[in-house]
Every structure is written in C-alpha cells, then in structure tokens.
Amino acid sequence: MEQTKLLDVRDVSKAFGGIKALSGISFHLYEGEVLGLIGPNGAGKSTLFNVISGLMPATSGEIVLSGRSLTGLRPDQVSELGAVRTFQSASLLIGMSVWDNVHVASLFRSKWHRTSETAADCTARAIAYAGLQDRVHSVAETLTMGEQKRVEIARALASSPRLLMTDEILAGLNAADSESILQMVLGLKGDGISVIFVEHDVRSVMRVSDRVVVIAQGKKLAEGKPEEVARAPEVIEVYLGGRYAQHH
Numbered sequence: 001m002e003q004t005k006l007l008d009v010r011d012v013s014k015a016f017g018g019i020k021a022l023s024g025i026s027f028h029l030y031e032g033e034v035l036g037l038i039g040p041n042g043a044g045k046s047t048l049f050n051v052i053s054g055l056m057p058a059t060s061g062e063i064v065l066s067g068r069s070l071t072g073l074r075p076d077q078v079s080e081l082g083a084v085r086t087f088q089s090a091s092l093l094i095g096m097s098v099w100d101n102v103h104v105a106s107l108f109r110s111k112w113h114r115t116s117e118t119a120a121d122c123t124a125r126a127i128a129y130a131g132l133q134d135r136v137h138s139v140a141e142t143l144t145m146g147e148q149k150r151v152e153i154a155r156a157l158a159s160s161p162r163l164l165m166t167d168e169i170l171a172g173l174n175a176a177d178s179e180s181i182l183q184m185v186l187g188l189k190g191d192g193i194s195v196i197f198v199e200h201d202v203r204s205v206m207r208v209s210d211r212v213v214v215i216a217q218g219k220k221l222a223e224g225k226p227e228e229v230a231r232a233p234e235v236i237e238v239y240l241g242g243r244y245a246q247h248h
Ligand SMILES: Nc1ncnc2c1ncn2[C@@H]1O[C@H](COP(=O)(O)OP(=O)(O)O)[C@@H](O)[C@H]1O
Pocket: 016, 019, 020, 021, 039, 040, 041, 042, 043, 044, 045, 046, 047, 048
C-alpha cells in the first residue's frame, strides 16, 4: 500500500546561543502512524515539538505538513493546519472548568475537516473521547493527575488535529492511568489521527509505536521498527542500557 507522508522534518537544527539543541534532524511520519520519539534528558525532544508547533523558529531546515511548509507560522496557524502538541508540564487553565479548558482549545481548531462542527461540538466530542463526561463542571486543579492528563489530551483533540504530539504524557501516572492513556493513543489511529509519542518509559513507547526515532544530543541516532531500534548497538549503548537489551 502506498503510504502518504503527513509530516516531513528536513534537516532541522535549533541553536540556543552556543547550545545546539537540534543538529540536522530529518525524519517523516506517515498518515495513521504512531511514531515514538525517545532519547535521554536534554536530547532535544521538547525542542523539536516547540519548533514543529511554531512556538519557536528553527535555526535552519524545513518542516512540511501535508505538503505545506510550516516555516514562519505561529502556533495557532500550525494548529489550524492540524498539528497540535501537549506540554510536558501541565498547561491547564487554573480556576477554569474542564469544559472551559477544552472549549478554549476548540477555538483554534483545524480547518481541514468536520467543518460543520461548532466549537461546542468539538468540545463535547473531545471530552467524551477522553472519558471526562462526569467531570465537565469540575475545576481543573481539583482533578486527579490522571484526569488532568486526559484534559490535556481533550484540549489537543478539541482542535480536530490530524497530528497529535504528546510530550511525556505518562509522567507521574500510576499503572492504571498510564494504561488508559496508552489505549487512548492507540484508539486515535482508528480515527485517522497520527501521533508522535515522546515518552520516558521506553516499554510504553515500544508497545504503541509503529516506528521509533531515537535522538541524543540533538542528533538522530537510530530509526526503525521498535524491535529493530531496541537491538541497535548504538542505541543500547547510549540510551537503553544493557539491562533492557537482555530482557528483549
Ligand atoms: N528555551 C531554551 N533556551 C535555552 N536552552 C534551551 C531551551 N529549551 C531547551 N534548551 C536546551 O536544549 C537542549 C534540549 O532540551 P529539550 O528539548 O528540553 O530536551 P528533552 O525534551 O529531550 O529533554 C537542552 O540542553 C536544554 O537545556
């Protein structure tokens, strides 16, 4: 089957003064794929999301979403084209209800599909998808950690993305909450939403990803199917450690 590229990251670099956070990163994402992105702390994962989502410009290189260059676009414009991300630290609006948190995000929804849906339709759909119907009126900060992460996902989904980028969405969650979020990520594929999944927990990444990209110190180290990447000697050495390799 011919696969269509949804996202094409071409030779992207990002420097902060003398720090090269990203050095010539290239990879692509096919429509309907879950791509795992792993790498040690400081590897450049969040910076990559910041650059793709328009929060900061790349120093060089180009990012193309469905044939359109994202160069120079603001986050709301990237969101309207269908790419959204979640934040590593909670970004919920304190003092506001679940509904209002998600509704705000729905105002920046992408223009590419479901055009007859109102912002309220999108909000309701995203809240239902995240299983938060019972918490619609709850104020954000009164929710459990697991529920707050689900609001993060609902906020992202309210914009009707075709690409969702999750940044360490499992951090701090117990096993049951992690599992329900992993199932949610897998379910997105069935709805035609592609995912770039940044996660510290390598086992979870290997479970949900069709392919995995490994970066370290801003450079791409390896790319391939989860089982290939887990066996790549350079990955084992730099990141996964001998213990993971022995058990797989
Ligand atoms: N806004 C920033 N200003 C300066 N340096 C930054 C900024 N954001 C990230 N960095 C640096 O870029 C590198 C990559 O960071 P980051 O993308 O957060 O890594 P990861 O998400 O993989 O842990 C680190 O050295 C970090 O200190």
